Amino acid sequence: MPDLLIELFSEEIPARMQARAREDLRKLVTDGLVEAGLHYAHAAAFSTPRRLVLALEGLSERSPTLREERKGPSASAPEAAVQGFLRSTGLTLDQLELRDDKKGQVYFAVVEKPGRAAPEIVAEVLERTIRNFPWPKSMRWGAGALRWVRPLHSILCILTTEAGAEVVPLEIEGIVSGNTTEGHRFMAPGRFAVSGFDDYAAKLKAAKVVLDSAEREAIIWHDATQMAFARGLELVEDKGLLAEVAGLVEYPVALMGDIADDFLGLPPEVLQTSMKEHQKFFSVKNPKTGRIEGFVTVANRETADHGATILKGNLKVLSARLSDAKFFWENDLRLVKSEGLEGMGAGLANVTFHNKLGSQAARIERIEALAGEIAPLVGASPDLAVEAARVAKADLRSAMVGEFPELQGLMGSYYARAAGLPEAVANACKGHYSPLGPSDDVPTEPVTVAVALADKIDTLTGFWAIGEMPTGSKDPFALRRAALGVIRLVLNNDLRLNLSELFQKANSGTDAGDLLSFFHDRLKVFLKDQNIRHDVIDACLAMPGNDDLTLLVKRAEALGAVLATEDGANLIAGFKRANNILAQAEAKDGVEYSYGADVKFAEGPEEVALFAALDQAEAAIAPAMAAEDFATAMGAMAALRGPIDAFFTAVQINSDNEIVRRNRLNLLSRIRQICLSVADLTKLEG
Incomplete structure (x- = not known):
């Protein structure tokens, strides 16, 4: 072959x-x-x-020769039908076969498509x-x-x-x-x-071509790390840049150079971003100080002078680029020290956030107010949270962020420290955008958490209020990402927040119920990766307090754990049997069997045992649910599996004795009420 x-x-x-x-x-x-x-x-x-x-x-x-048999009209069919069949097969009448069929002779076409x-x-x-x-x-x-x-x-x-x-x-x-x-x-x-x-x-x-891109990446990484190691330095890992550079060269040759002393005082992120974006250089840092002190560029050829001329040219361009970065940095620092971070951000009043939601300055005022409301709920100082929200986006007006938008937030933290603001404020400037994606770290410092939540909730409620919700695969304002950010901030920090109240405080024009449903959908996607079934989430969403995401997830985790046991799985079958029988009887009789089950009408040990088991479960579940001890509550519910199974095996619900029948239906109602006090088990599949 x-x-x-x-x-x-x-x-x-x-x-x-x-x-x-x-x-x-x-x-x-x-x-x-x-x-x-x-x-x-x-x-x-x-x-x-x-x-x-x-x-x-x-x-x-x-390719193989293909043979296809196609049944056509009967031999007695009209001429038009036969001709139509011939046209569809590309054959002539003498190429057809006549075969006996139940209704007489029928034309068959054997079409062979020769292999190629x-x-x-x-x-x-x-x-x-x-x-x-x-x-x-x-x-x-x-x-x-x-x-x-x-x-x-x-x-x-x-x-x-x-x-x-x-x-x-x-x-x-x-x-x-x-x-x-x-x-x-x-x-x-x-x-x-x-x-x-x-x-x-x-x-x-x-002929000096390395065909495999993975091999080119390995050569670049090996040579660059060895060069840095030989000088007591470390190459800053950047997988995206490594893949890009490997796509720029057919024969990679790593060359290492030094950054001039004039630029060593720049923030390392500025050096790294400038070299990566403008020249596709890898950064080399001093592991003792964290400073970026060198760079690695990758040439596409070997040269007689071992890359000296290439390095000289690259250094000339690099110096010009870093001179620009230094100019931006020093100008921004002068502005901050003379007018403060609020002075830097004053121009945001002239920057439109959205034509229906006002300027960036107006948005910052909303975030300030909301951050102050959220702060005590997350253990943060309201004054610090408000101050952080006020200056968190000031660096959007800085020259450095104007040149490198990806440094927004990070530069704000540098400028906040330069302005003498508290460290918690500086950290919030950097961290309030997080988490941006599923692999992004989640902030834990209370002030940062307060501002991050306020920022994202303001975005969501604002766009919800003006009817700009995501549709299908379209999400131009990244609202799904914002909702997931709120979910991760809440769950990772074990926060107890009433989201519906926060939505109304952020923007009274928001349909809080519709936005909460959007959050619930995002939560299902998020929890799917943690092996929590969507129907388990639905069973818990039907319970009170479903805008408290931490409470909701704890309830879902406990229910999921119970369902993973044999008792839990079988209990659901027993509950559904009881619920179905009860629903049919209530529909037939036109009454609701929701009270009055009395043990004195019980006939047999299994029925008496179920009364006792329900009493015991009720006594355990009520205080456990009040204390949000869902594991105990659901364990008590699962313990009903045995008594319920025994009851259904030994007892006929529709007894000829009408009093006994009603009593047993009311007993089934108790099973339903007790189970539904833990979660809406009717939402569970299977």
């Missing part, structure tokens, strides 16, 4: 597009081959800045893939109609067997497929032929 090698060689592919492009190439080609009847054993895709590559092992040599050779199918699939490739952005060049991310220069497409390599014939817009490729643009120019993937990979390596 042959192996297939495809290389699409072009001008430089943007690094951010390469991972998706190689996966698209693999999927489009393999799906097309399989749909056409070919099979393969293994597929691997690769990318460098100038090539997309797909290697398939064990490709079948041709692999080269024919590969050429067809590859051309379709190239012409319809889903680049985020593409271009045309010259007079051709072909679109590609950058001008496409050559197509390598060969099938290799023990007998040798065969070029798959293909031509697209004047580009004819072949068996040749190019090595490194500078260190190994010129084309060379290959006979298969192993030969291709070996010759590329000799």
Whole structure:
């Protein structure tokens, strides 16, 4: 069985597009081959800045011949019906078969679709893939109609067997497929032929091209960390930058340089951000001081002077970039020291947050007020929380954040310290945006928590009040992320908050019930990852206090734990049986059986035992629920499993004695009432 090698060689592919492009190439080609009847054993895709590559092992040599039998009209059918059948099959009348059927003779068509050779199918699939490739952005060049991310220069497409390599014939817009490729643009120019993937990979390596992006990443990381280690320093880890840089070079050569003394006083995050965003440099820090003292750049070639000229040029550009950063930093500090952090943020009155929600300054006033309300609920000083909320977004008007928006909050913490504000205020400036994503740390310092909650709740209630809720997959204002942030802040800090009250305090025009339902939906998604079933959440949502998320989750965890036991699972079956019988009887009799069960009418030990068990459970559950000891309450409920099972085994509910029947139905009502006092078990599935 042959192996297939495809290389699409072009001008430089943007690094951010390469991972998706190689996966698209693999999927489009393999799906097309399989749909056409070919099979393969293994597929691997690769990318460098100038090539997309797909290697398939064990490709079948041709697609199978397909034989299809189709039943047609009867031999006595009208001529029009027969002709229609012939047109649908592409056959002539003499090619049809007459076969006996229950109602007489019937026409049958036997249609054979002959198999096709692999080269024919590969050429067809590859051309379709190239012409319809889903680049985020593409271009045309010259007079051709072909679109590609950058001008496409050559197509390598060969099938290799023990007998040798065969070029798959293909031509697209004047580009004819072949068996040749190019090595490194500078260190190994010129084309060379290959006979298969192993030969291709070996010759590329000799031509100074590292084909596998993961291998390029490993080379960069190893060399850069070793350079830093040799000087007693550490490379700052940045997986995103590592993947991007690996997509910029075909032959990575790490070079290390020093940051000039003039810039060492800049905050390390400023140095790191400036070097990453502007020049794709890795930061190198002193582990003893935390200062960024050096950088690593990755060249795309070896040079006779071992990178000295490259480093010199990079240092010149770096100095200019860091001079700008230093200018921003010093100007911002002067402003803060002369006018304070509030002075820096004064211009936010002229910055619109949303045309229906006012300016950023108006929003800050709302957050201040709400932070003051939340502070005592989270153990924070109201005065500090209000002060922190007042200045938390002031750095949005700083020159540094204007240049590097991703530093908002962080720069605010530096400026707050420079202004002599309390450390809790400085920390809130940095932390109040968190958590931003599922992997982001959750703040725990009370003042930060108060401001973070106020910020997110103001956003949610504001957009809810103006009717800008998320719809389907659209969430332009990141409201789902804000709700999840509130959920994580509440649960991670074990906070007891009445969210409905806070929603009304934040914005009286908000539909608190609708917003709370949105939170409940987000909570189900969040708890799914913690293996808490959505129906368990629904059973607890039906209980009072469902806007207290911590209480809600504790109840759900306890119920989930009980349901995981044999007693718990069987109790649910017993509860549902009791509830169903009771509902049917109430519908039939037109009355509600909700009181009056008396042990004196019990007939038999199992019925007497159930009365005693219900008394015992009620006595245990009521105080446990009042104390929010859900584990004890649900354990007492689960203990009813045995007495309920025994009761149903021994007793007939619909007794001929009407008094006994009513008493037993009221006894079932007690089962329902006691169980529903813990959670709404009717919401549980199964």
